[in-house]
Amino acid sequence: MPGYPVGKLSVKHSYALLAISEAIAMLACLFLSMKDAGHNFFDHLLCLGCIVFVIIGFLSMAAMGLYRSQQRGTSSEQAARIFLSFTLASIAEGVIFSIGPMTELQPKVVFMALGLSFITVCTLRYLFNKLHTTDLFKHRVLVLGTGERANFIQDRLRRTSDRKGFNLLGYIRIEGDTPCVPPEYQLSVDLRHLVDFAGRHGVKELVLAADKHQDHLPMHELHECRLAGINVIDIASFIERESGKIPLRMMPPSWMAYGQGYRIGRQFVRMGKRLFDILISLLLLMLVWPIMLMTALLIRLEGGRGSPVLYQQTRVGLREKPFKIYKFRSMKVDAEANGAMWALKCDQRVTATGSFIRKYRIDELPQLFNILRGDMSFIGPRPERPEFVETLALSLPYYHDRHKVKPGLTGWAQICYSYGSSEEDALEKLQYDLYYVKNFSFLLDTMILIQTVEVILFGKGSR
Numbered sequence: 001m002p003g004y005p006v007g008k009l010s011v012k013h014s015y016a017l018l019a020i021s022e023a024i025a026m027l028a029c030l031f032l033s034m035k036d037a038g039h040n041f042f043d044h045l046l047c048l049g050c051i052v053f054v055i056i057g058f059l060s061m062a063a064m065g066l067y068r069s070q071q072r073g074t075s076s077e078q079a080a081r082i083f084l085s086f087t088l089a090s091i092a093e094g095v096i097f098s099i100g101p102m103t104e105l106q107p108k109v110v111f112m113a114l115g116l117s118f119i120t121v122c123t124l125r126y127l128f129n130k131l132h133t134t135d136l137f138k139h140r141v142l143v144l145g146t147g148e149r150a151n152f153i154q155d156r157l158r159r160t161s162d163r164k165g166f167n168l169l170g171y172i173r174i175e176g177d178t179p180c181v182p183p184e185y186q187l188s189v190d191l192r193h194l195v196d197f198a199g200r201h202g203v204k205e206l207v208l209a210a211d212k213h214q215d216h217l218p219m220h221e222l223h224e225c226r227l228a229g230i231n232v233i234d235i236a237s238f239i240e241r242e243s244g245k246i247p248l249r250m251m252p253p254s255w256m257a258y259g260q261g262y263r264i265g266r267q268f269v270r271m272g273k274r275l276f277d278i279l280i281s282l283l284l285l286m287l288v289w290p291i292m293l294m295t296a297l298l299i300r301l302e303g304g305r306g307s308p309v310l311y312q313q314t315r316v317g318l319r320e321k322p323f324k325i326y327k328f329r330s331m332k333v334d335a336e337a338n339g340a341m342w343a344l345k346c347d348q349r350v351t352a353t354g355s356f357i358r359k360y361r362i363d364e365l366p367q368l369f370n371i372l373r374g375d376m377s378f379i380g381p382r383p384e385r386p387e388f389v390e391t392l393a394l395s396l397p398y399y400h401d402r403h404k405v406k407p408g409l410t411g412w413a414q415i416c417y418s419y420g421s422s423e424e425d426a427l428e429k430l431q432y433d434l435y436y437v438k439n440f441s442f443l444l445d446t447m448i449l450i451q452t453v454e455v456i457l458f459g460k461g462s463r
Contacts, residue, residue: 011069011137011164011165012069013137014128014131014132014137015067015068015069018067018124018128019058019067021124022057022058022061022120022121022124023054023057023058025117025120025121025124026053026054026057026058026113026117026120026121027050027053027054028120029113029116029117029120030050030053030054030109030110030113030117031050032113032116033109033110033112033113033116034105034109034113049097049105052096052097053093053105053110053113056089056092056093056096057085057086057089057114057117059450060085060086060088060089060092061082061085061121062447062450062451063085063088063450063451063453063454064081064082064084064085064088064453064454065081065415065451065454066078066081066082066085066125068451069164069165070161070162070243070244070416071161075126075129078125078129079122082118082121082122082125083118084457086114086117086118086121088453089114090111090114093110093111093114094107094110097110132164135167137164137165138163138164138165138166138167139165139166139167139204139205140166140167140169140201140202140203140204140205141166141167141168141169141203141204141205141206141207142169142170142172142187142198142201142203142205142206142207143168143170143171143172143206143207143209143235144171144172144174144206144207144208144209144210144217145171145172145173145174145177145207145208145209145210145211145235146171146172146173146174146177146179146180146181146186147174147177147178147179147180147181147209147210147211148178148180148211148250149209149210149211149235149250150171150177150180150181150209150210150235151180151181152209152235152239152247152250153168153207153209153235153238153239154171154181154182154185156239156243157239157242157243162242162243163242165242166205166242168185169187169201169203170185170186170187171185171186171187171209172186172187172189172191173186174210174211174212174216174217175216176210176211176212176215176216177210177211177212177216178211191218191221192218192221194218194221194222194224194225195221195224195225195228195230198225198228198230199228203230204230204231205230205231205232205233205238206222206225206230206231206232206233207233207234207235207238208222208232208233208234208235209235234255235247235250236250236251236252236255237255240435240438244412244416244432244435245416245428245431245432245434245435246431246434246435246438247431248396248397248398248427248430248431248434256398256401256438262437262438262440263440263441264404264405264437264440269440272442273377273442273445274374274377276378276442276445277371277377277378278371278372280378280449281368281371281372281378282372284368285368288365291362291365292328292362292365292366295328295353295357295362295363295365296309296328298353299328299329299351299353299354302351302352302353303329303333303351307329307333308329308333309328309329310326310327310328310329310366311326311327311328311329311330311331312324312325312326312327313325313327313385314385314386315383315384315385315386315407316383316384316385316386316389316403316407317375317376317383317403317406317407318403318404318405318406318407319403319404320389320400320403322386323370323375323376323383324375325367325370325375325376325383326366326367326369326370327363327364327366327367328357328362328363328365328366329351329354329363330350330351330353330354330355330357330358330363331349331350331351331354332349332351360456360457361455361456364409367409368409371409374406375406375407376406376407376408376409377405377406377407377408377409378408378409378410378445378449379408379409379410379411379412379436379445379448379449380405380406380407380408380411380436381402381405381407381408381411381413381433381436381437382407382408382411382413382414382429383407388426392423392426392430395423396423396426396427396430398430398434399430401434401437402430402433402434402437404437405436405437405440410448410449410452410455411432411433411436411448412432412433412435412436412444412448413429413430413432413433413436414452414455415448415451415452415454415455416432417429417432436448
């Protein structure tokens, strides 16, 4: 994964520090509540209970996207996310501490600690957001180029939430570029003295965004910048790092071939991912089988005697091999009498029960059996229909690369982008899918799995 310049805390590191700070704060709130209730941590050996308390709090906040650096929203929206995360934590803590071995912790202690933790976390978040408006977690960036590629930064990374990790000093025009960046953001710099200019202005990173790289870039001066400790990065890697997606429209063909990553193709990684899929699927089946049974009964009652409960559909899987995907039927039986169609907003083909189960992704639960069979993985690009794959592969570059891994029940594109029903939406989701393929790790899989809770609770992207 593209790295940040050395000598400066990155946004990802700042969120890691925030997570540690909040964990310590929650633990302190629990100790304070235990003291008020007459508990003594060392006398009752409640270390395990304290660890579980903190882990549940952390996972609940992560599930609400509170540790995502690309998370947007106002202060009130973030407070709402924190409130929802602590509501989730309260439910989970209540269940676990009532049936688990940590019965020494009284319910009033747990809920008092949660209340104190909520106030403390809100305070820490307020201070954290204030710090992010300063330069503490930011490095200064200078862009070489003022053409179409450079204008992508000005266009797509213009919000404050998009620039949490860097301050943009400006753009330097390179010969051969057609100016697209507004003149007020352009800098007049003698490229022969680039290293001196960068040093005087505290530049830590140079982004190469010229439209014609090899012909007009000052290679000797860039080498001097590297020797001076300034990070030099191409624009595709910069956008990938800052946005969590691969910018297909601006990268050269060699970039995908030479780029770092692609660990998912290794044998031991595939074996580990398969074990992860089986364990998570079996665990989830044990938890959701009552929901699946109730859903099946509602679909049958609504559709009448003889109506199918499950819906089978051909999708494209690993290495473009077709397979049958299972879903709870959410549309009328004759929904596709006129052929395959994208799902639409307020789609008239969707039944009343179907509308609800689609919103909360309940219709996808039978795909757990697809995962156990090996057709799918738990995390990966969503499988698409052959009719759409054939069309999209002709117009979208590298579309076939998403089939180098097993399709997933959920994925990076699902938590980063809402439902799409057009070719432009397919391009956006493809960029996130390719980012996942390139930057796969078990940590990324775990993060996607946790944050899928937010997608389900808020019905994000459902149609």
